[in-house]
Amino acid sequence: MPQKIAEFLNKPGAKPDRDADLDDEFESDSETGLLNVSLLRLEGATARAEGAQENLKVFRRTWGNAIPDETTSEFSSDVSTQPDVKPINRAAVYPKSHxxxxxxxxxxxxxxxxxxxxxxxxxxxxxxxxxxxxxxxxxxxxxxxxxxxxxxxxxxxxxxxxxxxxxxxxxxxxxxxxxxxxxxxxxxxxxxxxxxxxxxxxxxxxxxxxxxxxxxxxxxxxxxxxxxxxxxxxxxxxxxxxxxxxxxxxxTFSDAIMGYAGATRKLEKASEGLMKALEEAAKDKDVKKMKGHALLTDAQTLNVEILRELEGPART
Incomplete structure (x- = not known):
């Protein structure tokens, strides 16, 4: 959590600094001055989901770190060293229960x-x-x-x-x-x-x-x-x-490629957390007034992207 947010939370009665540019991420209650808890949780769930999504993409590109990641600056600086390797082009196959x-x-x-x-x-x-x-x-x-x-x-x-x-x-x-x-x-x-x-x-x-x-x-x-x-x-x-x-x-106990099912499960878990945070925010009467809020829009878009990602890269 950014330092300014931490300082704000340590001072329950204080008003947020208007110059801190927090209005794009959070909503303040006009009477109490407290940050909206639903948006705080949504912001955290969004960050975790984005991290899990990127980890899965990296796993697919590198075949579980078997080859260098061509998107890194060190690798892409020399075009002649880039191997002609296609990423994993399917969703992970594993049972939901064993x-x-x-x-x-x-x-x-x-x-x-x-x-x-x-x-x-x-x-x-x-x-x-x-x-x-x-x-x-x-x-x-x-x-x-x-x-x-x-x-x-x-x-x-x-x-x-x-x-x-x-x-x-x-x-x-x-x-x-x-x-x-x-x-x-x-x-x-x-x-x-x-x-x-x-x-x-x-x-x-x-x-x-x-x-x-x-x-x-x-x-x-x-x-x-x-x-x-x-x-x-x-x-x-x-x-x-x-x-x-x-x-x-x-x-068939897990996906054939070791580690692929684990990376996918982490993204599924992060997606479930994001969905719960979105549902909680949707029930919040203060958040309902902010249908066009940037954080809500970004979280909804990210959730759709993750659901498509879980179906496999060929569907995204």
Missing amino acids: MLHFSVLAALVLFEGLANAYFFSTGSDLGLLGGWLQAITVSFTNVITAFFLIGFIGLRLMANPHKRVHQILGAGVIALTTIALLALNLSAAHYRDLMELHAATLAMGGAEQTGVILDPVQAAWNNMTGLKSLEALLLFILGTTFAAIAAYKGR
């Missing part, structure tokens, strides 16, 4: 765990309960890892074409996580086969082959395509499919 994403993740873990419980129950001493405890552990690791590392981090790191280091890092994260998840699901499938072999061996009175059940990872590594039962194959297909769904939900 409840659906969390519900889908919970459903994936629960459904895969219940389905795998049947596959693991064959060789478990605890039957279906023991199989479910094993299955839910595998399912939770499979779904959450795919969601977070592949979808939410890896794919989004690769979405910004002007951040090469992020793209390389994202590709590495996706590749390593995919290999790890394939190994996890393949090991789980082989484990299911070994459990059945274990149960069959015990039923036949033998015990010499049962030790192999303790090393399903090595069994999967030695014979990746050697699944011996339909149940094991179904377990592998189910696990990889649910991992792919979880990765997709991670990718």
Whole structure:
């Protein structure tokens, strides 16, 4: 707040200095001499909205600070260094609420765990309960890892074409996580086969082959395509499919370009604050007398510009 306004507010009974040029921004009550509170709030909301709007524009021009801002004096001084880069020409895409994403993740873990419980129950001493405890552990690791590392981090790191280091890092994260998840699901499938072999061996009175059940990872590594039962194959297909769904939900959890959704949310919040300030000013009987006031006109115009901005630059 300007110094003159602060001094004025510290002197409740004082009249404003007519030479301070405050009449363009505020309205004084002729009886009390106090600044109109509605206009004060509107002025603050307008300033915040303008700042958030400019931040979003800069984010779009620079692709999240990935390239220099061509509107700055340092950059525009040398025309030959300006890259031929188009700004982001779409609105941010992100859900208003994440409840659906969390519900889908919970459903994936629960459904895969219940389905795998049947596959693991064959060789478990605890039957279906023991199989479910094993299955839910595998399912939770499979779904959450795919969601977070592949979808939410890896794919989004690769979405910004002007951040090469992020793209390389994202590709590495996706590749390593995919290999790890394939190994996890393949090991789980082989484990299911070994459990059945274990149960069959015990039923036949033998015990010499049962030790192999303790090393399903090595069994999967030695014979990746050697699944011996339909149940094991179904377990592998189910696990990889649910991992792919979880990765997709991670990718759509927020906008593909990191930081874009955050900049847009800040502008939306600032716009909501501006709307509330305009509504409050419209209800003020003193402000109603100033329909042509510059601050009111500017705030209304800015609000329209922000609403168009939020629809995407192609619409502005």
